[in-house]
Each structure stands twice: as C-alpha cells, then as structure tokens.
Amino acid sequence: TPLSLIRNFSIIAHIDHGKSTLADRLIQACGALTQREMTNQVLDNMDLERERGITIKAQTVRLSYPAQDGKTYVLNLMDTPGHVDFAYEVSRSLAACEGSLLVVDASQGVEAQTLANVYQAIDANHEIVPVLNKVDLPAADCDRVKEQIEEVIGIPADDAVEVSAKTGLNIEAVLEALVKRLPPPKGDASAPLQALLVDSWYDPYLGVITLVRVKEGRLKRGMRIRMMSTGVVHLVDQVGVFAPRMTNVDELGPGEIGYINAAIKTVADTNVGDTLTDDRRPASEPLAGFKPSIPVVWCGLYPVVADDFEKLRDSLAKLRLNDASFHYEAETSAALGFGFRCGFLGLLHLEIIQERLSREFDLDLIATAPSVVYRMLLTNGTTEELHNPADMPDQSLIEKIEEPWIRATIMVPDEYLGAVLTLCSERRGMQEDLTYVGNRAMAVYRLPLNEVVFDFYDRLKSVTRGYASFDYQMDGYEESDLVRISILVNQEPVDALSFIAHRSAAETRGRSICAKLKELIPRQLFKIAVQAAIGSRIIARETIGAMSKDVTAKCYGGDISRKRKLLEKQKEGKKRMRQFGKVEIPQSAFLAALKMD
Numbered sequence: 001t002p003l004s005l006i007r008n009f010s011i012i013a014h015i016d017h018g019k020s021t022l023a024d025r026l027i028q029a030c031g032a033l034t035q036r037e038m039t040n041q042v043l044d045n046m047d048l049e050r051e052r053g054i055t056i057k058a059q060t061v062r063l064s065y066p067a068q069d070g071k072t073y074v075l076n077l078m079d080t081p082g083h084v085d086f087a088y089e090v091s092r093s094l095a096a097c098e099g100s101l102l103v104v105d106a107s108q109g110v111e112a113q114t115l116a117n118v119y120q121a122i123d124a125n126h127e128i129v130p131v132l133n134k135v136d137l138p139a140a141d142c143d144r145v146k147e148q149i150e151e152v153i154g155i156p157a158d159d160a161v162e163v164s165a166k167t168g169l170n171i172e173a174v175l176e177a178l179v180k181r182l183p184p185p186k187g188d189a190s191a192p193l194q195a196l197l198v199d200s201w202y203d204p205y206l207g208v209i210t211l212v213r214v215k216e217g218r219l220k221r222g223m224r225i226r227m228m229s230t231g232v233v234h235l236v237d238q239v240g241v242f243a244p245r246m247t248n249v250d251e252l253g254p255g256e257i258g259y260i261n262a263a264i265k266t267v268a269d270t271n272v273g274d275t276l277t278d279d280r281r282p283a284s285e286p287l288a289g290f291k292p293s294i295p296v297v298w299c300g301l302y303p304v305v306a307d308d309f310e311k312l313r314d315s316l317a318k319l320r321l322n323d324a325s326f327h328y329e330a331e332t333s334a335a336l337g338f339g340f341r342c343g344f345l346g347l348l349h350l351e352i353i354q355e356r357l358s359r360e361f362d363l364d365l366i367a368t369a370p371s372v373v374y375r376m377l378l379t380n381g382t383t384e385e386l387h388n389p390a391d392m393p394d395q396s397l398i399e400k401i402e403e404p405w406i407r408a409t410i411m412v413p414d415e416y417l418g419a420v421l422t423l424c425s426e427r428r429g430m431q432e433d434l435t436y437v438g439n440r441a442m443a444v445y446r447l448p449l450n451e452v453v454f455d456f457y458d459r460l461k462s463v464t465r466g467y468a469s470f471d472y473q474m475d476g477y478e479e480s481d482l483v484r485i486s487i488l489v490n491q492e493p494v495d496a497l498s499f500i501a502h503r504s505a506a507e508t509r510g511r512s513i514c515a516k517l518k519e520l521i522p523r524q525l526f527k528i529a530v531q532a533a534i535g536s537r538i539i540a541r542e543t544i545g546a547m548s549k550d551v552t553a554k555c556y557g558g559d560i561s562r563k564r565k566l567l568e569k570q571k572e573g574k575k576r577m578r579q580f581g582k583v584e585i586p587q588s589a590f591l592a593a594l595k596m597d
C-alpha cells in the first residue's frame with residue numbers, strides 16, 4: 001500500500017467514555033466483520049475484559065475504508081486501555097501511530113485520564129481528532145465539552161466530531177476526519193529494515209506472536225531478522241495483519257502495522273520497544289524505543305500447594321510475555337516457602353494479574369501485602385532498595401529511609417470536593433492546586449504512594465459515588481518516619497502480613513488489621529492471639545475464641561447428606577488455606593486484611 005493511503009491511529013479516552021464501542025462501530029462500518037461475527041466489544045477478547053467491561057490489553061485492527069475522495073485507505077486502529085495502571089500499554093500504542101482519536105463522553109466531559117492520555121499523545125507528536133461520544137444521551141452537552149477541551153487541554157475543538165457509538169450516528173464522519181486530518185506515515189521501502197516491537201504474546205497454537213510497526217524497509221516472510229538490543233537472529237515464518245482475524249500477507253512495508261511469527265521460544269528474546277532489522281542488511285541505528293516501565297508496587301505470590309511452584313514459574317513467564325510492564329523474581333518466605341516477588345504498575349494491575357493466573361492458568365495463589373519500593377540509607381553507608389517489608393533490617397541499622405511520592409490529579413463534581421479533600425489529608429496529602437472547570441473541581445495533590453496503593457482508588461470512588469476521576473505520576477522520594485509492623489498469629493510472626501507504615505498511623509492500622517484478621521481467620525479448636533508489633537513492642541491484640549468441638553453436631557436431626565455437604569464445603573475451603581504453625585489462614589485474608597477503612 002502506498003504511504004499516502006495509510007492512516008495509523010490510537011483511540012484514547014477516559015475509562016467508560018466509549019473507546020471500545022466506537023472501535024466496534026468503525027470495524028463494522030468498514031465491513032471487516034459480518035453481522036453474525038460481530039459480538040459486542042470485539043476487541044476485548046479476554047474473558048476478564050468482558051466481565052469487568054474494561055480494556056486491559058491494547059488491540060490492533062487493520063481496516064479498509066473507501067473514502068469519499070474515491071480512494072480506498074488502510075486504517076490501522078489501536079484500541080487502548082484507559083485505566084491509570086495500564087498507561088504503559090497506551091504509550092506503546094502511541095509510538096506505533098501518527099494520530100489519535102480523543103474520545104470524550106459528551107455527558108461527562110474531560111476527566112483525569114482524558115488529560116493523562118492526551119498529554120501522552122501530544123508528547124508523541126500526534127495529530128489529535130477530538131470525538132464527542134454519547135450525543136444520544138439527554139445529558140450530552142457538546143458546546144460545554146468543546147469549551148472544556150479548549151480550556152483544559154488547550155487544543156482546538158471547533159471541528160470535533162459529534163457521534164453516538166451506541167446508535168452509530170456520524171461514524172462515517174469519524175472515518176472521513178481520520179483520512180483528511182491525520183498525516184500519512186513516512187518511510188522508505190528500499191531502506192534497511194527498522195521495525196518497532198510494539199507487543200508480544202503467547203498463542204497456544206502458534207507460540208510467540210510479535211506485533212510490529214514497520215518504520216523503514218520491508219519485513220518479509222522467510223527473512224532473517226535481528227533483534228537490535230540482543231543481536232539474536234530469527235527466521236520469519238509468517239507475516240500478517242489483524243483484519244481483525246489473523247490473516248497472512250507476504251510482506252509489511254513502511255507505515256504498516258502487523259504481526260510476525262518467528263518460532264521465538266523465550267521471553268528474553270522479545271523486548272517490547274526493541275528494533276527489528278534485516279540480519280543481512282542491518283540498519284545502522286535502532287529506533288527510539290519507549291521508556292521501560294518501572295513497577296511501583298510489589299508483592300509476593302506463592303502457590304497454595306507447594307507442588308504448583310513450577311507451574312507458577314511457567315505461567316508467570318507466559319504472562320510476562322503478554323505484559324511487559326509486569327516483573328517477577330524468585331523469592332522464599334519462612335512461612336510460605338518458594339514463590340515469586342512480583343512488580344506491578346498499580347493495585348488494579350496486581351489484581352488483574354492475580355485473577356488471570358487463577359483463571360487462565362488454574363493456579364491457587366496467596367498474595368502477600370503489597371509494598372511500594374523504599375530507599376534505605378544504612379549506617380554502614382550503603383544505599384539499598386527495599387521491595388519486601390520482611391527484608392527491612394533492624395531500625396538501628398537504618399540511617400534514614402525514603403518513600404516514593406506521587407503527584408495526583410483528581411477531578412470531581414463540586415458537591416463531593418469536601419470528601420475528597422478529607423480523604424487526601426487523611427492520607428498525608430499536600431494540596432498543590434485547586435481549580436474549577438465548570439462545576440467540576442480539579443485538585444492536584446502530592447501524596448505518599450504508600451498511602452495510595454492499598455485502597456485509595458476504592459475509597460475515592462466510594463466517597464464520591466463513583467464521580468471522581470484520578471490519575472497520578474511518580475514524583476520523587478522523600479525521607480519519612482517509617483516503621484515495620486509485624487503481625488503475629490498464635491505468637492508466630494507471619495512475614496507475609498508484615499507491612500510498612502508511617503509511625504503516626506502504625507497503631508491505628510495495627511489495630512484495624514488485628515480486628516479484620518479476627519473476622520477472617522476461622523475459629524479453630526484452641527484460642528488464638530492475633531497481635532501487631534513494632535520490633536518487640538506489641539501495639540495491638542485480638543483474641544479468636546475456640547470453636548465448639550464438632551461443627552456437624554450443629555445439624556439437627558440425622559440428615560446425613562447435609563452433614564456430608566458441610567464436610568465437603570469445609571474440605572473445599574481447606575484447599576484455599578495455608579498452615580501457619582498450628583493455625584490455618586485463608587488465602588483471602590492476605591489482601592483483605594490490608595484494606596483500610
């Protein structure tokens with residue numbers, strides 16, 4: 001395809017503003033799928049995405065559009081996730097495109113992730129076409145939202161396209177705007193190959209599939225390609241495009257987006273952001289990749305059944321291939337045995353990975369308390385990073401300890417502002433700015449990340465009835481008065497439950513965790529003490545009373561089948577428990593205990 005007939009674009013938006021629905025309509029309008037093949041949200045093909053109604057992985061589709069100027073264009077569409085934890089997926093899609101459709105819900109207006117995403121697109125030098133969606137809703141107010149886009153984002157919105165992705169209104173106008181307003185890609189087909197490795201994932205039938213954007217030269221079947229960062233060479237078995245089903249082609253030229261399948265076996269061989277080149281005629285320089293992602297939250301993942309360790313290792317390797325922002329390394333815990341310390345971009349990311357491990361790989365796991373990365377200056381003069389609260393040395397060996405801070409932007413309707421300000425100050429937040437956009441307040445706060453990872457997002461949602469939106473960036477490290485709180489169950493420390501907190505919050509939090517564990521740990525045949533301690537000093541204590549001897553005795557009459565059911569239920573529950581000394585702690589206790597209220 002000649003470059004002048006190609007348009008590559010991402011769809012960016014705040015969560016729920018209609019990206020995936022708009023993508024469906026564009027695919028349909030270009031006739032890429034028949035009515036029968038068309039399921040809702042074609043691109044959200046993970047079960048988890050459909051259930052939660054959110055997009056986790058960025059997806060790609062190639063469309064063919066006969067435009068009003070009589071020419072047929074190739075449109076490469078990339079749907080992207082909107083949630084703050086998946087910003088990394090967004091940055092990768094943007095690097096593969098020249099323009100963005102900025103979707104804004106006309107009944108809601110600009111939200112925190114609208115801003116975060118559009119700034120990323122501006123950074124990537126994108127041409128931006130604003131699209132006002134959901135104009136079918138009575139609450140839609142296009143004039144106000146256009147004003148907002150100009151005022152808050154600072155881009156012209158006069159010729160924003162007004163659509164309803166739900167009813168299909170004005171979809172043609174979006175396609176025309178793409179063709180007319182976005183620049184075609186640039187590149188030289190006769191130059192040595194340079195292709196950006198945008199994404200890779202594991203397909204059970206085909207092995208490793210790699211998504212690429214060709215910038216210069218041609219990528220052909222049968223070619224020997226070299227990964228420029230590692231020098232590893234592979235033979236290309238297949239080249240293809242997503243139309244949206246995988247369809248083989250002979251070659252991809254400059255400006256094109258597609259996949260290759262090159263019998264790549266190991267994770268280490270596909271570094272997202274790497275440049276592929278022709279082994280026989282290599283390019284002199286790699287493309288500018290994108291920033292590597294840095295995990296901000298770590299937790300331990302351990303198999304409930306120790307025999308599952310190898311299976312867990314295998315599954316993590318496959319997930320990592322599918323998600324370059326996810327990191328892991330082997331670790332051992334006194335209480336939990338062999339497992340992995342895993343790094344995530346945020347708490348939702350953590351939850352999603354955990355859920356994918358249990359669903360796609362059928363693994364029962366225990367997750368330990370999530371922790372941010374602390375920096376310690378030790379009395380012996382060395383600096384160390386602390387990823388795991390259990391590794392924190394004795395206070396006497398620590399000169400000082402620093403914690404990461406974030407800069408958060410929160411947008412919220414006026415009437416909930418008070419609740420948001422209270423929440424932020426409870427979490428040691430410092431207000432930097434407070435402005436108004438119409439009747440919505442935009443508060444900018446600096447907050448310690450430690451106060452945000454556990455449940456800030458949940459709390460924010462609940463105190464604003466879901467009306468607040470939230471986005472953040474990392475904003476440096478600062479010294480802080482932090483202590484490690486250990487949790488003892490039946491006098492035994494459970495390293496997986498220890499956590500780090502600001503000294504001022506230690507007692508309250510210790511008490512609330514003990515109280516929660518009292519509810520979460522089932523009664524056993526003996527009394528159990530649950531304690532929180534800083535060093536050897538006990539700061540909180542609860543007691544779980546002993547259980548009456550025979551649970552089944554509670555079943556009156558001699559209903560055998562009922563008794564059996566109850567026993568089976570207990571057995572089922574046991575599978576999800578871990579033994580700590582004499583005490584069994586259910587898997588669910590680990591994360592739940594740490595949510596604060």
Ligand code: GDP
Nearest residue numbers: 013015016017018019020021133134164165166
């Ligand atoms: P995404 O998170 O940006 O991908 O948003 P989705 O495409 O998943 O849409 C979020 C919700 O808004 C879904 O319930 C859609 O059915 C709904 N929605 C999307 N577009 C429209 C529209 O034009 N009008 C109305 N009324 N609802 C829409």
Ligand code: MG
Nearest residue numbers: 019020054055
């Ligand atoms: Mg979506």
